Amino acid sequence: MFYTPEVSDRVYFVGVKDHNRRIFDALIPLPKGTSYNSYLVKGKRNALIDTVNPGFEEELVGRIKEVIEVGELNYVVMNHAEPDHAGAIPYIMKLCDASLIATEKGAEMAMHYYNVPEERVMKVKDGDRLDLGGKTLRFLEAPWLHWPETMFTYLEENRLLFPCDFFGSHTAYGLYDDSEELIPLAKKYFGEIMMPFREMGRRAMERLRELEIEMIAPSHGPIIRNPKRIMEAYRRWTSGETTGKALILYVSMWGSTEAMVKSMASALTSRGAEVNIYNIANSDLGEIAGELVDSRGIVLGTPTVLGGMHPMAAYAVSLIRALRPPVRYGAVLGSYNWGGGGVRQAVEALKAARVEVVGSLEVRGPPSPRDHEKIDELGGLLSKRIMEG
Numbered sequence: 560m561f562y563t564p565e566v567s568d569r570v571y572f573v574g575v576k577d578h579n580r581r582i583f584d585a586l587i588p589l590p591k592g593t594s595y596n597s598y599l600v601k602g603k604r605n606a607l608i609d610t611v612n613p614g615f616e617e618e619l620v621g622r623i624k625e626v627i628e629v630g631e632l633n634y635v636v637m638n639h640a641e642p643d644h645a646g647a648i649p650y651i652m653k654l655c656d657a658s659l660i661a662t663e664k665g666a667e668m669a670m671h672y673y674n675v676p677e678e679r680v681m682k683v684k685d686g687d688r689l690d691l692g693g694k695t696l697r698f699l700e701a702p703w704l705h706w707p708e709t710m711f712t713y714l715e716e717n718r719l720l721f722p723c724d725f726f727g728s729h730t731a732y733g734l735y736d737d738s739e740e741l742i743p744l745a746k747k748y749f750g751e752i753m754m755p756f757r758e759m760g761r762r763a764m765e766r767l768r769e770l771e772i773e774m775i776a777p778s779h780g781p782i783i784r785n786p787k788r789i790m791e792a793y794r795r796w797t798s799g800e801t802t803g804k805a806l807i808l809y810v811s812m813w814g815s816t817e818a819m820v821k822s823m824a825s826a827l828t829s830r831g832a833e834v835n836i837y838n839i840a841n842s843d844l845g846e847i848a849g850e851l852v853d854s855r856g857i858v859l860g861t862p863t864v865l866g867g868m869h870p871m872a873a874y875a876v877s878l879i880r881a882l883r884p885p886v887r888y889g890a891v892l893g894s895y896n897w898g899g900g901g902v903r904q905a906v907e908a909l910k911a912a913r914v915e916v917v918g919s920l921e922v923r924g925p926p927s928p929r930d931h932e933k934i935d936e937l938g939g940l941l942s943k944r945i946m947e948g
């Protein structure tokens with residue numbers, strides 16, 4: 560017995576909640592697990608919108624069977640080829656004669672990754688419609704959200720958008736977006752997954768203006784009954800709007816660098832900037848990614864280790880480079896003992912991430928009172944830039 564709620568007229572949630580999963584893409588922490596949302600649209604002909612992660616094939620089938628026999632599926636829509644949504648495609652395709660619907664690039668991936676025979680693949684282009692008999696699907700190309708082949712599917716009669724990863728959040732809890740927690744969760748998810756493709760996301764938001772959207776059914780997390788709230792957040796996040804916030808990321812072995820960044824936090828907050836501080840060695844990457852979505856400033860703190868940045872700081876900088884946040888201004892602080900070099904390397908790395916570094920300070924051992932004064936001055940410069948916008 561499975562609960563397969565009808566979330567909109569003749570649209571059923573047949574996806575899977577994975578409360579056990581703790582890591583995604585071998586990188587992203589999942590403190591609340593995640594879900595692989597799959598939907599069944601019932602017309603005269605039936606379509607399955609996306610599938611589930613490998614390992615959950617039988618649960619998906621069990622859920623579909625609560626509504627129709629799997630053999631009654633006529634179409635499987637693959638909005639995205641990543642295995643968390645397309646992994647059950649080979650299993651499902653064996654149990655029915657359905658055609659697989661995908662973009663041109665998606666079709667090629669389905670054949671390559673999932674061995675779907677060419678004659679069962681139906682390629683669609685932007686704006687194509689599919690009449691299911693009483694239900695009409697419209698396909699919108701939405702590349703790079705999150706891979707090059709991605710598309711959105713819009714169910715016209717229900718004014719319902721299936722955007723796959725876009726508008727998602729990683730949580731196994733909640734069928735609908737009624738919780739206050741949704742926006743913070745969605746923000747972390749945006750930072751981790753969508754932020755590098757912000758420009759493509761902005762274009763997709765423009766496209767969506769032409770649609771009337773009453774419900775959004777993404778492929779991770781709750782179904783959205785109040786699209787206004789998440790769409791307004793996505794409008795800000797995709798356009799790279801930042802606020803007067805500084806994110807301090809640091810690592811410290813013996814406390815000297817930590818003392819420096821604490822001094823910087825005081826310098827910034829006393830001048831009105833909002834400060835969020837994370838020790839890279841013990842923080843959740845999702846929290847950091849979420850803060851990167853709209854922080855205007857960044858402070859990196861690293862001691863010198865073996866002639867360069869601490870490896871945890873190097874990890875943080877490589878993440879910043881990969882996630883491409885809209886952060887504008889930065890500063891670097893660090894401690895050394897005999898030769899230094901960590902701060903210089905961190906400054907170069909931040910510049911390469913297109914951050915304007917307003918200043919840096921490297922001190923020998925623990926910071927002296929004079930060093931604290933210098934940090935305060937640097938904090939003054941940085942907060943000025945951050946507050947001015």
Ligand SMILES: Cc1cc2nc3c(=O)[nH]c(=O)nc-3n(C[C@H](O)[C@H](O)[C@H](O)COP(=O)(O)O)c2cc1C
Pocket residue numbers: 810811812813814815816817861862863864865866867894895896897898899900923924925
């Ligand atoms: C494993 C290790 C490697 C280090 N390598 C260097 C180095 O190459 N050059 C240097 O100037 N100091 C080096 N140091 C010294 C630290 O940079 C120095 O103790 C610094 O004050 C530590 O800052 P922290 O208290 O923020 O950890 C090293 C220290 C450790 C523990």
Ligand SMILES: [Fe+2]
Pocket residue numbers: 639641705706724
């Ligand atoms: Fe994805």
Ligand SMILES: [Fe+2]
Pocket residue numbers: 641643644724778779
């Ligand atoms: Fe996904």
